[in-house]
Amino acid sequence: GAGVSQSPRYKVAKRGQDVALRCDPISGHVSLFWYQQALGQGPEFLTYFQNEAQLDKSGLPSDRFFAERPEGSVSTLKIQRTQQEDSAVYLCASSQRGVHMGTNEQFFGPGTRLTVL
């Protein structure tokens, strides 16, 4: 597609439920990032993939958060046993090349707004 797409756009979960958020990066983009944006704040880094390899997961807030990108394209962010503090917008971004090679401009999807009741 022309841009980064994410689904669902909105998700309401009851506390304790598991959720899965999908990201389709720009075709051919090597790098994929997940960010979390709380209300009124800037996005904060969660995790980074180069192709199918998860090279950095230092931003994941707890072991309830898990991300994968098994074929180096589509990625899924999974949150187990959701808590109210997980309520936020989850943003996916992709960039054309490996981070340390060439331009590393990132392009963002529209986000998934997660509300945990």
Added chain:
Amino acid sequence: GIQVEQSPPDLILQEGANSTLRCNFSDSVNNLQWFHQNPWGQLINLFYIPSGTKQNGRLSATTVATERYSLLYISSSQTTDSGVYFCAVIETGANNLFFGTGTRLTVIP
């Protein structure tokens, strides 16, 4: 870690006015991007500008990497310019974007 500060935090302009938004960062970077987050939450790429000057229509940006700051200029502002403007950087040797706290711009007719 790197610190990114944006100023002013809030800005209210009359339609047609010009403005300058500033971004200061504390360490060397290999990427600096300016984004506009519209009222629907979409982050729109304005500039990829780790150094130098670029212009796109009514918007222009300048980054002076050696002095660790970047400026975003908006001329002849329109109501559709309203939203939050973020500066984000990738610290040299790191992978991810680190975002500033943003400038909330409101343009009134």
